[in-house]
Amino acid sequence: METVHIKINNVPYEVAAGSTILEAAHSVGIEIPTLCYLKEINEIGACRICVVEVKGARSLVTACVYPVNEGMEIVTNSEKVQASRKTNLELLLSTHDQNCLSCVRSTDCELQKLCRDYGVEESSFEGYAPHYEPDTSCAHLVRNNNKCILCRRCVAACKQQFVSVIGANDRGIDTHIACAFERDLADVPCISCGQCINVCPTGALTERDDTDKVWAALADPDKTVIVTTAPSVRAGLGESFGYPIGTNVEGQMVAALRRLGFDKVFDTDFAADLTIVEEANELVQRMKNGGALPMITSCSPGWVKFAEYYYPEQLKNLSTCKSPQQMAGATIKTYYAEKMGIDPQNIVNVSVMPCTAKKFEIGRDDQAAAGVPDIDISITTRELARMIERAGIRFTAL
Numbered sequence: 001m002e003t004v005h006i007k008i009n010n011v012p013y014e015v016a017a018g019s020t021i022l023e024a025a026h027s028v029g030i031e032i033p034t035l036c037y038l039k040e041i042n043e044i045g046a047c048r049i050c051v052v053e054v055k056g057a058r059s060l061v062t063a064c065v066y067p068v069n070e071g072m073e074i075v076t077n078s079e080k081v082q083a084s085r086k087t088n089l090e091l092l093l094s095t096h097d098q099n100c101l102s103c104v105r106s107t108d109c110e111l112q113k114l115c116r117d118y119g120v121e122e123s124s125f126e127g128y129a130p131h132y133e134p135d136t137s138c139a140h141l142v143r144n145n146n147k148c149i150l151c152r153r154c155v156a157a158c159k160q161q162f163v164s165v166i167g168a169n170d171r172g173i174d175t176h177i178a179c180a181f182e183r184d185l186a187d188v189p190c191i192s193c194g195q196c197i198n199v200c201p202t203g204a205l206t207e208r209d210d211t212d213k214v215w216a217a218l219a220d221p222d223k224t225v226i227v228t229t230a231p232s233v234r235a236g237l238g239e240s241f242g243y244p245i246g247t248n249v250e251g252q253m254v255a256a257l258r259r260l261g262f263d264k265v266f267d268t269d270f271a272a273d274l275t276i277v278e279e280a281n282e283l284v285q286r287m288k289n290g291g292a293l294p295m296i297t298s299c300s301p302g303w304v305k306f307a308e309y310y311y312p313e314q315l316k317n318l319s320t321c322k323s324p325q326q327m328a329g330a331t332i333k334t335y336y337a338e339k340m341g342i343d344p345q346n347i348v349n350v351s352v353m354p355c356t357a358k359k360f361e362i363g364r365d366d367q368a369a370a371g372v373p374d375i376d377i378s379i380t381t382r383e384l385a386r387m388i389e390r391a392g393i394r395f396t397a398l
Helices: 021-027 079-093 110-117 153-160 195-199 211-218 233-241 250-260 268-289 301-310 312-317 324-340 357-361 381-390
Strands: 003-008 011-016 051-054 073-075 141-143 167-169 176-178 205-207 224-229 264-267 347-353 377-380
Touching: 003 021, 011 021, 051 079, 079 110, 153 195, 195 205, 211 224, 211 347, 211 377, 211 381, 224 250, 224 268, 224 324, 233 250, 233 381, 250 264, 250 381, 264 268, 268 324, 301 312, 301 357, 324 347, 324 357, 347 381, 357 377, 377 381
Parallel strands: 003 073, 224 264, 224 347, 347 377
Antiparallel strands: 003 011, 051 073, 141 205, 167 176
């Protein structure tokens, strides 16, 4: 690997040639803050939070796009750099029409964390941006442009998914992220994948919070409330409570779900096994009877929606099986309900899933094996974490 010699904060380093200042700094353990940056997806230097000093440069440069060269001397934390970052944060906040604290992501908003680091008070800025009515047309997310800082990470993520239903509309201070012709998200071929939510640093995009529906079901004495959790939830939930990424918190998760008041806690692994069996049977039948091959799984509602919108010629190749989430719901409201002597109408099925497309899936046609919805409410891992916190359950002590 070809390398170059540079200095960062007056300390000499040898780093990969061709890397940016941001990459070089990270490679030697120096963190430079960013907002708009997404590696290999959104490298546009728009927010200017990553500015640094470079000896010989006429002005501060953006570390995420500026390449290193032999002998370069960089300062990442000078008074001038910190003052510039603070000013840029103030400018970003002035585009806000609402306070970050009103957002469900107030505890993990990247913008808010930076404001705390640099001593920026959001309440001191009135803002010049126009007010936008939140887009609540979709089952899976809420878009609130009043919190948008135009970092374009969501646009890049949507493009990365080969969907590209959002982009920058208008110019100047009227610039905002929206769909073509200002249409609602529900009226464009969005596949409900939620990747835009994952990359939004401010909470302008959030999953639709359905926890109040769950609380209402748990409070109804006439309902049997059953929860099924996806396999990945046990490996992701712990992050919300300070555990290292990937920590298996299955025991604490189940204990917390019981303390929340769920009557039964089931594992979607069982329904995933059913899916494997059913898809295998379908594949055998297709091979015997000349059906469409290759057969493609229908487990992911986001993928199914993607195929419907963008590759309809491949729909014949999709398995006709329901997803594990829907198989779990159907099994509970048919076989389990009959076995336990419970009227399916008195069962509320709640799923905890890692994917926002599951929120869309539960409302699709033909998802009511017992004449009632297979799954009544689908919440994300983050929503479950908020429920646990709201209930005052000390997750780490379980």
